[in-house]
Every structure is written in structure tokens, then in C-alpha cells.
Amino acid sequence: MPTVWRPQPILRATLPLLAVLTAVEIGSGVVLESFEETLLARPSLFVLVPVVIGTAGNLGSVLAARLSSAFHLGRISFAPDDETLAGNAVATVALAVTAFPLIGAGAWVMAVLTGGAGLAPGTVVFVATVSGTGLAVLTVAVTVVATYVAYRLELDPDDVVIPAVTNVCDVLGVVTLYVVVTLAL
Amino acid sequence: MSTLAVARAAYREALPAIALSAVGGLLAGVVLSGARGQFGRVDGLLIVLPALLATRGNVYGTLGARVATGLHQGLIEPTLGGESDRLGVLIATALASGLLASAFAAVLATLATVALPGPQAPLTTLAAIAVLSGLLSGLVLGVLVVAVAVVGYRNGRDPDTLVGPVVTTAGDVFGVAFLVVAVRVVLAAEGG
Numbered sequence: 339m340p341t342v343w344r345p346q347p348i349l350r351a352t353l354p355l356l357a358v359l360t361a362v363e364i365g366s367g368v369v370l371e372s373f374e375e376t377l378l379a380r381p382s383l384f385v386l387v388p389v390v391i392g393t394a395g396n397l398g399s400v401l402a403a404r405l406s407s408a409f410h411l412g413r414i415s416f417a418p419d420d421e422t423l424a425g426n427a428v429a430t431v432a433l434a435v436t437a438f439p440l441i442g443a444g445a446w447v448m449a450v451l452t453g454g455a456g457l458a459p460g461t462v463v464f465v466a467t468v469s470g471t472g473l474a475v476l477t478v479a480v481t482v483v484a485t486y487v488a489y490r491l492e493l494d495p496d497d498v499v500i501p502a503v504t505n506v507c508d509v510l511g512v513v514t515l516y517v518v519v520t521l522a523l
Numbered sequence: 524m525s526t527l528a529v530a531r532a533a534y535r536e537a538l539p540a541i542a543l544s545a546v547g548g549l550l551a552g553v554v555l556s557g558a559r560g561q562f563g564r565v566d567g568l569l570i571v572l573p574a575l576l577a578t579r580g581n582v583y584g585t586l587g588a589r590v591a592t593g594l595h596q597g598l599i600e601p602t603l604g605g606e607s608d609r610l611g612v613l614i615a616t617a618l619a620s621g622l623l624a625s626a627f628a629a630v631l632a633t634l635a636t637v638a639l640p641g642p643q644a645p646l647t648t649l650a651a652i653a654v655l656s657g658l659l660s661g662l663v664l665g666v667l668v669v670a671v672a673v674v675g676y677r678n679g680r681d682p683d684t685l686v687g688p689v690v691t692t693a694g695d696v697f698g699v700a701f702l703v704v705a706v707r708v709v710l711a712a713e714g715g
Contacts, residue, residue, distance in 0.1 A: 343598075343609050343612055343613075344612065345612060345615065345616040345619065348589075348613075348616045348620075349616060349619065349620055352585060352620055353620060353623065353624075356578070356581055356582070356620060356623075356624045357624070357627060359577060359581055360574045360577070360578065360624050360627050360628050360631065361631060363573045363574035363577045363578075363628070364570060364571070364573075364574050364628065364631045364632055364635055366573040367569060367570035367571055367572060367573045367574060367632060367635070368570055368635050368639065370569050370570070370572065370573065371567075371569045371570045371639075374562065374569055377569075378559050378562065378563065381556045381559065384552065384555060384556040384559060385549065385552035385553055385555070385556045386552060387552060387555065387572075388548050388551040388552045388555060388576065388695050388699060389545055389548030389549050389551070389552050389695075390548075391548075391573055391576065392544055392545075392547070392548040392551075392576075392691060392695050393541065393544065393545055393548060395577070395580065395691070396540065396541055396544050396691055397537075397541065399687070400537045400540065400541070404533060421525060421526045421529055422529055424526040424529070424530075425525075425526045425527070425528070425529020425530040425532075425533060426529060426530070426533050428526065428527075428529075428530040429529070429530040429531075429532075429533035429534040429537065430533075432530065432534050433534060433537055433538065433541055436538070437541055437542065437545055440545070441545050441548075441549065444545075444546075444549045445549060445552060448549055448552065448553045448556075449553075449556065452553055452556065452557060453557075501581060504577075504580065504581075505577055505581070508573055508577055509573075512573065
């Protein structure tokens, strides 16, 4: 594909997808709005919002990029015993299990330093860890399905899968946070 | 490679980027939490927030990928002197699509508040906030992404692997910081 250096063709190629992704993200905004009062009353949960959204999207995009490269190199078969698939799935969950307890503790400390957390540290770590781990499992499912669909439709996973997965994981991040907060408080 | 070996390699490779963006996300959260009062003053602000933050990643991540490809292909000179038309075109195009997406997000958020129970979001206020924050964070992110890609390339690093973590981390921090600035400016301009 020749590289294009004029604004109009670039905008024509990118704006439709950008519009769809924006609409998807409005969905996660509606979920956030539905528990606005809970978030505003507990600053440590509010601190968690961008980091949960961001980390969810990042886990998804890292996994999508790796599966996409494996796909281009012919190293992936989508069989249940595929070691590339299983190894990357395990790594995604392991990354979430490592990162989210620290993120929860960090959010609580930041909230205390900036005027009060509104929750016990154990609760914030619990909410971050449970939502982060649940999210990692969802991320793996969404990414594998999206890469498989791209593979079956003979699309380049680089073009479609990474933006789709990143934004869908953003939404799932907010939904998971909402469910865990509702159950935990 | 066995499943465990694949998992170990993937984990090690991704951990620094995930850790960096988590630190950025926490900083963004602190700025956001410090501006909690603003969210009660502008209806729909929380609805539009994820879309605005995602636009930073979607638009400037793509810009970074294009610049990286241009550098690899030798179509972009790795200099920051401003003599490259191509870099200017890429940044201006990214800025334009970021502003369009931000305005679109404000319209969709307003429509969502019309459909849902509760107060309706003020479209002009929300759109002004979205576009102003998109402009400010876009200028900073556009220059930052290009600078990181060019300087990284000159120092023998692959710009593709540098740009991703930089965009997600800086996108969250600047996205939230300039959103808070934009809310203050727009509310002050409206005499609020």
C-alpha cells in the first residue's frame, strides 16, 4: 500500500472508524455516569477510573499486537492446544494480577495524599484486583475472537483488531469496575 | 516454545509498558479526582470523558505509527527543524481528526443525556470543552509523539515500540489535565 501524504485521503480512511470508536466509548461514559455519585463520594475509586480504562486497553492492544504478529508469521493456528495462543493468554492474566493490586494501592495512597480516600485501603486493592483480573479474562476472550474473525475474513488484523480491541476493552473496563464496585460496597 | 516459555517472554516484554502507563493513569486519576467539583457543574462531562481520552490514543497512536513507517521507509527526514512538509501535514491531519472526533463525542453525549433520565447536557458548553481540550492536548501530543519517534530513530531505537507507551501515558495525563483546564476556561467564559 503506497504511503499517503495528503490530508484528505488520510481523513477519509480514518474518520469512519474513529466515529465508530467514539460511539463505543460513549457507551462506557454512560456506564460511568450511572455510578457518578458513588465515584464522587469516594475519591480513591475516582482515581481508579482512568488507570483501569487505560490498563485494560493496553493489555488488549499488547495481546492483539502479539497475536497479529504471530498471525503474520504463520505461528498461530487457533487450535485449543496452540501454545502461542495459550502462552499469550496466560501472560495477559499474569500481567493483570501483577499490576492491579499495585494500582489499587497506588490509587488509595494518591487519594489520601490529595485530601482523603473515602474507603479502606483493603477495599480499594480488592476492587482493583478483582476488576483487573476479571477484565484480563474478558480481554483475552475479546482479542482472540477478534483476531480469529479477522483471520477468517482474510483481513489484516493490524488494521482492525488493535483499535477495536483497545476501545472495546475500555468499555469492558468501566463495566467490570461498575459490577465489582456495586458488589463490594 | 512451550506455553510457559511463551507466557514468560510475553510477560517480560509487556511489563515495562504496562507499568509506565499505569503510573501515567494514576497521575491522570489524581488530576481528575482533584477536579471532582467540575463534574457536578457540567452534565454529561463524565459521559464524554472516556471518548475524549480514547481519541488521544486512537488519533496520536495512529500518527506515531505513520511517522514510524515514514522514518523506516526513508520518506521522512529524522530532523525536528520544521523543514519537513510531510511531518506538518501528518500533525495537522491528526489534529483535525482529533477535533472532529471530540466534537462528535460531545454531540453523542448530549444525545445520550436526552435519551436517559436526568438533566440534559448543554451541547454548546460540552462541545466547547471537548474541542478546546482536544486542541490543547493535540498540540502537545502531536509534537511529543513526533519528537519521540524522530529522536528515538536517530538514536537507533525502533520508533514503533517507543510510540505506543508514550502515547498511552502522555495521552492520559495531558488528556485529563487539559480537560480540566478547558472546563475552567469555558465555564469562566460563560460567566459561571
